[in-house]
Amino acid sequence: MKKSLVINKRSLDDQAADLLRQDIINGDLTPGTRLVETTLAKEYDLSRGTIRTALHSLGNEGLVTQVPYAGWSVTKLESQDIWELYTLRSTFEGMAAKLAAENIDENGVEKLTSAYQDLLNLCEGDDLKAITYADLKLHKTIVELSNHKRLAHQYRLIENQFLVYITAANRVFDPKQVGVSHQDLVDAICNGEGTRAEAEAVKNITGFEEELDF
Structure with missing residues (x-):
């Protein structure tokens, strides 16, 4: 052939x-x-x-x-599946945010703020699909800025399941709130506050699993 x-x-x-x-x-x-x-x-x-x-x-x-x-x-996500995705995201993204804050430089700040501004702009409208992808892009940018190759690889393996999770979560919340809810996380990373960034990353995810209806 x-x-x-x-x-x-x-x-x-x-x-x-x-x-x-x-x-x-x-x-x-x-x-x-x-x-x-x-x-x-x-x-x-x-x-x-x-x-x-x-x-x-x-x-x-x-x-x-x-x-x-x-x-x-x-795939229909049961409560156990939602809990697993929640805890996995919390672990991955909490670590990524902490490392990103500790490694942040001017280029990193520019990348992160650009991704965040894209999300904010889209959250002024009601295009859920675009908002969801911009939301994931922001989180992927944070993972990239962690400079942890193995963490980034593991994140990519399951990012489509995370995307389904994010889509469902974003349906529950007001679009403008989706954007604003990331402000403290972005600020902590840009200011180089590793411990705070980790806490804000987990906080950003906490509670979504209770609102999801699969």
Whole structure:
């Protein structure tokens, strides 16, 4: 088989996974929704094999679940799942914020304030999708500024589950409050206050899991 054919096929599989991922994150495919290969193949105008490969990829990300003899469905987060994501985010982002504050320089301040301003600007509107991605971008910027490669790698492995979590949380809160709620965290990092930054990162996440309805 020509290498170009392999590349094109892989690209198609990736594109299918991207489309399904977006529909899950945006809430078009809600938790618990059954995912039938034949139906999805028709809807996305793709082969069943491509859809199957995409579903396996999303399964590895924790976004969909395969039940023997029952097929695939969008992962429904139970209270234990929400608690696990909450504690994992608190650990990752608390550490990242502390390290970012301890390592911050002028370039870092510029990157962080730019990402925060982007979020604030979007929170003046009601585009939930854009707000959610800007929210995640801000947190990813903090992880990047921690200069902890292994932490950043582990964060990337589960960031799509975090994105579903953030999307659900942002539906509960007023858009303007979403932006303002990050102010103390950003200030602490920019001021180089590691201990305070860690506490603000955890505080920023605390309470969301109690409001989520999956």
